[in-house]
Amino acid sequence: MNSLHWYQKPLRMVQSVLREPDIRNYRADEVVRYLQTIGANCMIVNGGGVIDYFPNKTHLARINQFLGGQDWLAELIDACHAADIKVIARLDFRGVEPERYEQQPDWFAQDVKGDPHVLWKFIRRPCYTGEYANGHAVDYLRQFMSRYAVDGIWQNCLNFGIGPCYCQSCRTLYRQETGHEIPETDDYTSPVFAEYRAWKAGHADRHMQRMRSTVKNFGEDKAYCAEIFGMFHVGNAVQTGIDLYNARDYFDFLLSPAFQDGSAHPGRKYDHLNAPASTIRFLKALDPAKQAIVLYGNNGTKWRYIKAPSTETRIWLWQTLSVGGGMWNCMFNGQHPGATEDTRNAMIEQPAYQYSLLHEDLLRNQQPVTDTAIFYSKPSRDANGHDREELDQYGTMISGVERMLTDCHIQYSFITDLDLTPEKLMTLKTLIMPNTTHLSDEQITIIRDYVRRGGGLVATYQTSLFDEQGARRPDFGLSDLFGASWTGMWRDTGSDCYQLVRQPGHPVLADMDIDHTRVIMNEDRTLLVRYSGQSDQEVICTYIPQIYNQPPEFAWTDQLETEFPTIIAREYGQGRVIYFANQTDRSCYTNGHEDFIQTLENAVRWTAGQPLSVSTNAPESVQVALTRDAADSDSLILSLVNMTGSTRRPMRQLVSVRDLEITIQLDAGTQLAGSDWLRCEHGGSVVCKGEQQQIDIRIDQLDEFAAVHLRLEDDHEN
Numbered sequence: 001m002n003s004l005h006w007y008q009k010p011l012r013m014v015q016s017v018l019r020e021p022d023i024r025n026y027r028a029d030e031v032v033r034y035l036q037t038i039g040a041n042c043m044i045v046n047g048g049g050v051i052d053y054f055p056n057k058t059h060l061a062r063i064n065q066f067l068g069g070q071d072w073l074a075e076l077i078d079a080c081h082a083a084d085i086k087v088i089a090r091l092d093f094r095g096v097e098p099e100r101y102e103q104q105p106d107w108f109a110q111d112v113k114g115d116p117h118v119l120w121k122f123i124r125r126p127c128y129t130g131e132y133a134n135g136h137a138v139d140y141l142r143q144f145m146s147r148y149a150v151d152g153i154w155q156n157c158l159n160f161g162i163g164p165c166y167c168q169s170c171r172t173l174y175r176q177e178t179g180h181e182i183p184e185t186d187d188y189t190s191p192v193f194a195e196y197r198a199w200k201a202g203h204a205d206r207h208m209q210r211m212r213s214t215v216k217n218f219g220e221d222k223a224y225c226a227e228i229f230g231m232f233h234v235g236n237a238v239q240t241g242i243d244l245y246n247a248r249d250y251f252d253f254l255l256s257p258a259f260q261d262g263s264a265h266p267g268r269k270y271d272h273l274n275a276p277a278s279t280i281r282f283l284k285a286l287d288p289a290k291q292a293i294v295l296y297g298n299n300g301t302k303w304r305y306i307k308a309p310s311t312e313t314r315i316w317l318w319q320t321l322s323v324g325g326g327m328w329n330c331m332f333n334g335q336h337p338g339a340t341e342d343t344r345n346a347m348i349e350q351p352a353y354q355y356s357l358l359h360e361d362l363l364r365n366q367q368p369v370t371d372t373a374i375f376y377s378k379p380s381r382d383a384n385g386h387d388r389e390e391l392d393q394y395g396t397m398i399s400g401v402e403r404m405l406t407d408c409h410i411q412y413s414f415i416t417d418l419d420l421t422p423e424k425l426m427t428l429k430t431l432i433m434p435n436t437t438h439l440s441d442e443q444i445t446i447i448r449d450y451v452r453r454g455g456g457l458v459a460t461y462q463t464s465l466f467d468e469q470g471a472r473r474p475d476f477g478l479s480d481l482f483g484a485s486w487t488g489m490w491r492d493t494g495s496d497c498y499q500l501v502r503q504p505g506h507p508v509l510a511d512m513d514i515d516h517t518r519v520i521m522n523e524d525r526t527l528l529v530r531y532s533g534q535s536d537q538e539v540i541c542t543y544i545p546q547i548y549n550q551p552p553e554f555a556w557t558d559q560l561e562t563e564f565p566t567i568i569a570r571e572y573g574q575g576r577v578i579y580f581a582n583q584t585d586r587s588c589y590t591n592g593h594e595d596f597i598q599t600l601e602n603a604v605r606w607t608a609g610q611p612l613s614v615s616t617n618a619p620e621s622v623q624v625a626l627t628r629d630a631a632d633s634d635s636l637i638l639s640l641v642n643m644t645g646s647t648r649r650p651m652r653q654l655v656s657v658r659d660l661e662i663t664i665q666l667d668a669g670t671q672l673a674g675s676d677w678l679r680c681e682h683g684g685s686v687v688c689k690g691e692q693q694q695i696d697i698r699i700d701q702l703d704e705f706a707a708v709h710l711r712l713e714d715d716h717e718n
């Protein structure tokens with residue numbers, strides 16, 4: 001591992017977001033002692049921007065009033081480096097207060113009337129083309145790195161450029177580069193601004209490129225990374241022109257905020273318990289060669305003086321590690337987590353950070369094993385996603401699919417529209433496309449060929465109804481695979497709606513006690529489609545018009561049968577396809593009824609057409625994750641995270657689970673060469689039945705987290 005840069009190894013980070021007085025009596029030795037005790041290998045601290053934590057000599061400096069003559073930052077860097085701990089400085093060019101703005105108003109963003117863009121009532125924002133965030137920021141960065149031997153730069157609040165900017169720089173550049181004037185209507189998300197949004201995204205890219213290359217001028221081992229919101233934050237991505245897709249190109253490691261407190265999600269108090277593992281899976285899909293990190297800490301950005309709920313914090317960390325992720329504890333007050341108002345969680349990272357430290361070499365390259373993958377399409381997200389879940393038609397679909405996959409212990413990752421290739425698809429048993437409305441002709445051809453050659457496909461609702469630019473096709477681009485044509489009509493099936501069972505013996509309706517029902521649940525929305533295939537045996541369920549529930553005497557119909565399928569199951573070439581004309585994926589999230597979860601699970605298993613990698617008697621409340629080393633396919637890690645306990649969020653207690661059995665299906669021609677428990681809280685065993693090509697693992701008792709490393713080899717007898 002010596003030829004690697006430090007940021008290409010597992011990262012265990014601690015950030016102290018310092019308030020202005022926190023540098024008084026700064027104790028670098030105590031900070032380092034804390035980092036060593038928990039097993040951290042990187043510290044992130046304030047450099048400057050909003051407030052400068054060093055004697056800044058650049059124009060528009062705003063030096064920390066408590067700085068005095070000390071150079072606490074140099075002392076910290078020296079002390080960390082002596083302990084082999086890296087230091088990243090946090091720089092923040094999101095804006096300045098009115099006094100500095102008045103010195104240089106032409107450096108900042110302007111609204112259509114020429115007034116400043118204001119944040120939190122007093123911060124004046126810059127834009128991506130103006131002088132403040134470019135010439136000034138680059139000069140600042142260069143001076144800072146000349147003075148301090150930091151190992152990297154964290155650009156906080158990179159997405160400062162919200163909506164349109166009408167400053168002189170933007171107006172002039174836009175005219176020069178597009179030949180047009182910046183639109184002056186209100187709705188920034190409308191097509192009127194499409195060209196401007198693309199133009200701004202290009203300038204945001206150039207801003208990142210400038211910042212990155214300035215950092216890299218000081219050495220390739222200096223890391224650059226910046227704050228970007230997560231995979232579901234469509235509103236911010238559309239407003240700023242920046243999302244995680246940019247991170248792939250410009251950052252040395254990939255990172256996404258995932259606070260337990262769902263403060264980034266309107267209307268949701270706590271984020272889903274599977275959020276850390278979901279985040280890591282997505283980041284690894286973007287670029288498997290880069291370290292993927294979850295940023296968490298305290299209570300999001302609110303109630304930041306108080307520890308986050310402890311039990312869920314531990315779940316958060318084990319979840320991250322279970323899929324090979326790194327951890328970034330972001331705390332908002334004090335010099336380190338052991339020196340702040342609330343130190344109750346100061347040592348809570350220690351078991352997880354020590355686990356990562358101890359098994360650093362094994363964990364570095366782990367990637368999720370992918371029996372299936374969720375296709376993530378940026379144009380589909382931008383067209384259908386919404387930060388408010390009740391209005392969303394994309395992220396909630398993905399969340400529903402993830403809920404089913406996690407609960408059913410199905411091993412998965414993501415494939416993004418950045419790299420949908422035949423080679424990637426070949427590694428899957430089946431592909432899931434949740435309302436993937438926007439697909440190019442080329443992508444459709446790749447998917448069709450993949451299914452024809454034996455791949456599985458599960459698709460829902462409006463998948464393939466638009467091209468990648470958003471133009472409506474006359475019918476589904478994948479109509480031949482679905483066996484369905486759209487009538488042009490859809491129905492709100494949000495309440496009192498059902499599906500009529502047509503093929504009770506089909507595997508898609510297995511384990512549903514289907515002999516005892518004629519109907520299963522329907523919710524959300526349903527497209528009215530016509531069956532266009534060959535055999536009526538393929539129509540599994542059909543749409544039933546709403547049976548309004550009041551008054552009960554009138555809540556009936558004698559016409560349950562319609563010609564509109566809701567679930568079609570068919571063979572195509574050597575592969576299998578399930579098409580849901582309704583939103584079963586979303587309903588797994590919004591409703592959660594077992595009819596939705598079970599049909600979606602069955603669809604994945606049936607289209608896979610072969611046994612999946614993991615089977616287990618573990619309850620839904622135990623997350624089972626299997627990962628494989630990208631550089632050594634004979635090295636696997638099986639991890640189990642216990643989330644069994646309370647019925648309420650946030651969880652306060654965990655209940656241990658006993659006698660867990662997990663069977664791992666091996667590829668033909670491989671067998672177990674050996675195993676090591678990376679973490680075993682009580683007893684366990686690993687047995688390989690060579691003739692059955694499977695490994696049987698037993699865990700006597702799971703309290704929080706268990707993991708076993710499995711080494712495979714070729715089966716020489718075959």
Ligand SMILES: [Zn+2]
Binds near residue numbers: 110129165167
């Ligand atoms: Zn501007």
